[in-house]
Amino acid sequence: MASTSRPVRIVDVAALAGVSPGTVSKALNNTGALRASTRERVREAAERLGFVPDGSARSLASRRSYSVGLLSSDSAGRFSIPVMLGAENALAAGQMSALLATSRGDPVREQHHVRALLGRRVDGIIVTGRNTEPRRPIEVPVPVVYAFAPSRAAADASVVPDDAAGARLAVAHLLALGRTRVAIVTGRADRLSARVRVEAAQQALREAGLDTVREPLFGEWTERWGRQATDALLRTTQHSGQAGPDAIVCGSDQVARGVTDRLRERGVSVPGQVAVTGYDDWDVMSLASRPPLTTLDPRLEDLGRRAAELLLDAIAGAPHHGVELVPPQLVVRESTTDD
Amino acid sequence: MASTSRPVRIVDVAALAGVSPGTVSKALNNTGALRASTRERVREAAERLGFVPDGSARSLASRRSYSVGLLSSDSAGRFSIPVMLGAENALAAGQMSALLATSRGDPVREQHHVRALLGRRVDGIIVTGRNTEPRRPIEVPVPVVYAFAPSRAAADASVVPDDAAGARLAVAHLLALGRTRVAIVTGRADRLSARVRVEAAQQALREAGLDTVREPLFGEWTERWGRQATDALLRTTQHSGQAGPDAIVCGSDQVARGVTDRLRERGVSVPGQVAVTGYDDWDVMSLASRPPLTTLDPRLEDLGRRAAELLLDAIAGAPHHGVELVPPQLVVRESTTDD
Numbered sequence: 091m092a093s094t095s096r097p098v099r100i101v102d103v104a105a106l107a108g109v110s111p112g113t114v115s116k117a118l119n120n121t122g123a124l125r126a127s128t129r130e131r132v133r134e135a136a137e138r139l140g141f142v143p144d145g146s147a148r149s150l151a152s153r154r155s156y157s158v159g160l161l162s163s164d165s166a167g168r169f170s171i172p173v174m175l176g177a178e179n180a181l182a183a184g185q186m187s188a189l190l191a192t193s194r195g196d197p198v199r200e201q202h203h204v205r206a207l208l209g210r211r212v213d214g215i216i217v218t219g220r221n222t223e224p225r226r227p228i229e230v231p232v233p234v235v236y237a238f239a240p241s242r243a244a245a246d247a248s249v250v251p252d253d254a255a256g257a258r259l260a261v262a263h264l265l266a267l268g269r270t271r272v273a274i275v276t277g278r279a280d281r282l283s284a285r286v287r288v289e290a291a292q293q294a295l296r297e298a299g300l301d302t303v304r305e306p307l308f309g310e311w312t313e314r315w316g317r318q319a320t321d322a323l324l325r326t327t328q329h330s331g332q333a334g335p336d337a338i339v340c341g342s343d344q345v346a347r348g349v350t351d352r353l354r355e356r357g358v359s360v361p362g363q364v365a366v367t368g369y370d371d372w373d374v375m376s377l378a379s380r381p382p383l384t385t386l387d388p389r390l391e392d393l394g395r396r397a398a399e400l401l402l403d404a405i406a407g408a409p410h411h412g413v414e415l416v417p418p419q420l421v422v423r424e425s426t427t428d429d
Numbered sequence: 430m431a432s433t434s435r436p437v438r439i440v441d442v443a444a445l446a447g448v449s450p451g452t453v454s455k456a457l458n459n460t461g462a463l464r465a466s467t468r469e470r471v472r473e474a475a476e477r478l479g480f481v482p483d484g485s486a487r488s489l490a491s492r493r494s495y496s497v498g499l500l501s502s503d504s505a506g507r508f509s510i511p512v513m514l515g516a517e518n519a520l521a522a523g524q525m526s527a528l529l530a531t532s533r534g535d536p537v538r539e540q541h542h543v544r545a546l547l548g549r550r551v552d553g554i555i556v557t558g559r560n561t562e563p564r565r566p567i568e569v570p571v572p573v574v575y576a577f578a579p580s581r582a583a584a585d586a587s588v589v590p591d592d593a594a595g596a597r598l599a600v601a602h603l604l605a606l607g608r609t610r611v612a613i614v615t616g617r618a619d620r621l622s623a624r625v626r627v628e629a630a631q632q633a634l635r636e637a638g639l640d641t642v643r644e645p646l647f648g649e650w651t652e653r654w655g656r657q658a659t660d661a662l663l664r665t666t667q668h669s670g671q672a673g674p675d676a677i678v679c680g681s682d683q684v685a686r687g688v689t690d691r692l693r694e695r696g697v698s699v700p701g702q703v704a705v706t707g708y709d710d711w712d713v714m715s716l717a718s719r720p721p722l723t724t725l726d727p728r729l730e731d732l733g734r735r736a737a738e739l740l741l742d743a744i745a746g747a748p749h750h751g752v753e754l755v756p757p758q759l760v761v762r763e764s765t766t767d768d
Contacts (some may be wrong), residue, residue: 119454126443140541140544149465157528157549160529167506167510171506171510174529175506178529178530178531179436179531182541182542182545185545187528187545187549188528188530189496189526189527189528190499190513190517190527190529191517191521191530192514192517192518201477202521203481206521206524206526210496210526252634312717313717314717344713344717346767373713374683374713375713378651378652378653378683394476
């Protein structure tokens with residue numbers, strides 16, 4: 091920052107817009123009766139001058155704090171961080187501050203954070219989780235939107251990744267490439283994200299008159315499991331005399347990386363003999379794989395942004411209800427096609 | 430949350446502590462003249478009842494907002510997120526709120542965020558960066574502490590990882606295991622973290638009467654570069670008839686993973702023939718490597734926590750100056766010793 095210039099004051103905005111300071115206040119705080127054109131003119135003037143309303147003064151005037159709590163139950167933050175960054179972006183664009191509060195999976199800590207956020211008079215709260223399992227709602231007197239991990243209460247507003255759509259995209263991509271003997275290797279069977287994707291993939295195969303080459307393999311979200319599952323797949327098909335898979339749909343990029351590593355180590359070419367798809371588009375896995383992975387980007391930042399939009403609507407008096415799905419995006423790389 | 434019980438009020442705390450509500454306010458806001466024992470009794474009562482002061486009321490009374498800005502220039506957040514989470518933890522423990530603001534490397538965005546934070550009347554700001562390159566200070570009328578990326582201004586307070594200490598720990602560990610032919614493979618030569626670690630490792634070797642088996646190899650922070658550098662190392666030593674390295678000190682876990690992969694692919698046993706060390710203790714790399722990596726944990730959460738402590742001191746009127754180094758921790762795994 092080169093220098094701290096004189097802060098822009100409300101009178102400067104008023105002068106540029108040709109209105110009184112009181113009108114500026116009403117326009118920027120969405121209070122009082124003003125013509126839309128006046129409101130617009132004031133906003134343009136404020137933006138042109140880079141006017142930042144004094145948070146405390148604004149909040150006293152409007153009984154709103156113009157701040158939102160970002161409550162995360164995650165500790166590592168692999169999934170919740172992009173969601174929170176997306177939300178923070180959308181909130182900043184709407185002149186709202188984001189109060190960060192991480193509970194690290196500890197309910198007592200979460201309770202403490204919720205009380206602290208309410209003590210701050212936040213206008214609303216975005217709750218994110220470490221996975222997509224439905225979670226217990228928080229009970230607070232302000233609007234709440236759940237992001238990534240939906241609320242168990244059906245009337246609450248939740249924004250979650252469309253895992254079924256992702257699995258269908260992967261299968262459709264493989265079928266379009268002419269693959270017909272599809273195997274599935276995924277993570278923990280007690281995780282909704284694993285089960286939802288497997289069921290959607292199987293359904294998509296059935297609709298094409300196909301089935302998986304053997305029962306889907308559930309295990310862990312690790313590279314090691316990807317390697318073990320590949321050994322199991324190749325062993326079974328070798329011993330049964332059955333044709334092996336020509337495609338393996340994986341439940342995560344980590345699993346897919348283990349699968350491609352083991353296929354390469356056993357002399358099976360990817361994608362020549364077997365095409366492989368991942369899930370998450372986590373660059374350190376998807377780009378570092380040999381070959382780089384075709385995968386699904388769950389668009390977590392967009393998901394966070396959308397959660398912030400729903401919350402801003404609710405704060406403005408137009409709440410949403412139920413679950414909104416964010417469709418993932420197929421990212422095609424060399425693990426399925428070497429064109 | 431089972432239920433929203435009646436909020437604890439200041440009069441409840443006053444009753445339990447046996448003082449007036451005004452005394453509770455003074456004690457919790459650190460204002461007025463009170464005996465230390467009274468202050469202590471009030472705090473205990475507040476804690477026992479789970480009393481959360483009303484942020485707005487408290488801030489009006491004390492002219493402090495009890496909030497701190499967490500300003501990050503990072504986009505992906507690989508290094509800054511643990512720093513911010515550590516800071517948020519320490520701030521929450523001190524009843525301070527953390528206002529999240531991410532500039533994604535965009536100076537205009539950063540300027541906007543700084544103004545918005547000042548508009549919120551934050552009591553101070555913690556600035557984190559995407560790497561350890563010294564950065565331009567921000568000019569604001571509140572205390573600032575720089576975490577991970579230090580300020581270029583020597584009088585500012587900065588908390589950074591002690592990269593030299595980490596490199597010395599790695600070399601000392603390898604020497605203690607009897608390794609004497611040490612090679613170095615690291616990332617970008619234009620990065621301070623790469624150069625500082627290389628120089629410290631070379632210095633530690635010289636102090637033991639040794640030198641690296643060849644000039645340190647600078648490249649990229651990628652697995653691919655780790656593989657390429659390994660090829661180069663093995664080629665040189667084969668052609669020159671020179672003995673190859675019995676240890677490779679790597680500049681990151683990603684580089685070390687590439688190194689161990691290529692050594693394995695070329696039939697060189699790790700750690701039998703060559704021991705390998707990483708840097709960062711990034712679990713998806715250090716634990717997924719075959720074998721898992723001996724590495725340095727830069728303790729980024731502790732670094733963030735320490736930055737918050739320095740900032741709280743500065744807000745309380747006792748500012749720190751200069752650079753404080755956070756020593757990393759050696760984490761020993763199978764890439765250096767199979768005992």
